[in-house]
Amino acid sequence: MAEEGAAEPGVELDGVAVRFGDVTALSDVDLSIADGEFFTLVGPSGCGKTTTLRTLAGFEMPSTGTVRIDGADVTDQSPEDRDCGIVFQNYALFPHMTVRENVAYGLRYRSPPGGADPDERVTAMLELVDMGGMGDRTPESLSGGQKQRIALARALAPGPDVLLLDEPLSALDARLRERLRVSIREIQRELDITTVYVTHDQEEALAISDRIAVVNHGHVEQVGTPQAVYHNPATRFVAEFMGENNVFDATIERRDPPRVTVEGTTIPLEESLPNQQGVTVCVRPEDVTLGDGDVTLSASVEHVEFLGDAYRVHCEWNGHAVLAKTGTAPTGDAVSLGIDAADVTVVGDGKS
Numbered sequence: 001m002a003e004e005g006a007a008e009p010g011v012e013l014d015g016v017a018v019r020f021g022d023v024t025a026l027s028d029v030d031l032s033i034a035d036g037e038f039f040t041l042v043g044p045s046g047c048g049k050t051t052t053l054r055t056l057a058g059f060e061m062p063s064t065g066t067v068r069i070d071g072a073d074v075t076d077q078s079p080e081d082r083d084c085g086i087v088f089q090n091y092a093l094f095p096h097m098t099v100r101e102n103v104a105y106g107l108r109y110r111s112p113p114g115g116a117d118p119d120e121r122v123t124a125m126l127e128l129v130d131m132g133g134m135g136d137r138t139p140e141s142l143s144g145g146q147k148q149r150i151a152l153a154r155a156l157a158p159g160p161d162v163l164l165l166d167e168p169l170s171a172l173d174a175r176l177r178e179r180l181r182v183s184i185r186e187i188q189r190e191l192d193i194t195t196v197y198v199t200h201d202q203e204e205a206l207a208i209s210d211r212i213a214v215v216n217h218g219h220v221e222q223v224g225t226p227q228a229v230y231h232n233p234a235t236r237f238v239a240e241f242m243g244e245n246n247v248f249d250a251t252i253e254r255r256d257p258p259r260v261t262v263e264g265t266t267i268p269l270e271e272s273l274p275n276q277q278g279v280t281v282c283v284r285p286e287d288v289t290l291g292d293g294d295v296t297l298s299a300s301v302e303h304v305e306f307l308g309d310a311y312r313v314h315c316e317w318n319g320h321a322v323l324a325k326t327g328t329a330p331t332g333d334a335v336s337l338g339i340d341a342a343d344v345t346v347v348g349d350g351k352s
């Protein structure tokens with residue numbers, strides 16, 4: 001696992017395992033999330049994202065390991081004793097209460113920070129989420145995006161140390177999702193609150209996060225900035241999950257200069273090669289061009305999709321699917337795909 005150090009941890013998981021009967025939902029998870037950081041857990045369905053969040057919140061008890069918030073060991077503390085605000089996918093608003101009452105509910109067991117007046121705090125939270133003036137409405141009169149803003153205001157009302165967001169946008173349509181994720185990030189920056197965000201959507205993870213943990217089968221495959229995870233995947237799983245990388249098993253042809261062979265075709269590299277026989281290499285679709293490159297693949301075009309700002313060209317080369325994202329559409333069924341050495345990434349073995 002590639003873990004980058006983070007100063008002043010706001011949230012830490014140290015060797016955490018969580019089991020449900022025979023199911024190991026999390027095994028040996030180490031995470032160190034900095035104070036004020038926007039940190040995202042991304043991975044496929046069932047990989048353990050929600051369990052990680054619930055463990056932070058105190059709803060699940062680890063069988064081994066330690067959970068710390070702001071440096072304090074909270075492993076044995078109940079959810080009520082942890083200073084976490086939580087937003088779920090399905091809003092979980094009370095339908096019989098007004099918007100104001102829903103937000104005020106967040107203050108039922110906790111006083112507003114700094115001894116603020118509860119009514120003023122609710123008003124301030126409604127304004128923070130851009131819902132000032134909507135306090136007398138009931139949840140059913142709100143759109144999905146507005147409901148989620150209210151759920152966020154309720155979670156933030158007591159001024160928690162940590163904000164936990166479990167797929168908060170996944171019930172919304174694509175356009176609204178993009179708008180609300182910008183709002184969430186702006187609010188998080190304004191409050192400078194340590195935030196752990198769960199999504200299965202890698203594009204959302206890349207767009208919103210300071211750092212990302214890619215989770216697979218209950219363990220963390222890589223932790224890094226969006227750029228690091230996208231451009232330097234530590235494992236094949238990360239390469240395939242984060243975007244639509246073209247991933248190939250390759251054999252090493254020579255080390256200096258570095259070259260690998262895929263299906264009898266030599267692919268030059270700029271990266272140095274690990275000390276092993278076979279490697280995995282990957283190329284981003286946007287780095288596969290129509291025409292010649294350092295290496296040129298003679299491929300056939302299977303299917304072309306128009307995306308508005310680009311084309312997704314699905315090709316077949318020597319029995320491999322190769323995806324190119326290009327500015328123009330190919331003109332015939334046969335196509336030359338160019339790849340430059342600088343754009344070929346060697347995928348690590350996950351131990352780097």
Ligand code: ATP
Binds near residue numbers: 043051
């Ligand atoms: P999704 O994106 O589908 O919500 P996830 O990544 O959040 O998935 P988790 O909900 O954390 O995954 O589940 C991790 C694993 O633990 C899965 O195999 C799941 O079936 C199992 N699991 C989670 N909660 C329980 C439970 N209460 N009892 C038994 N197994 C559970």
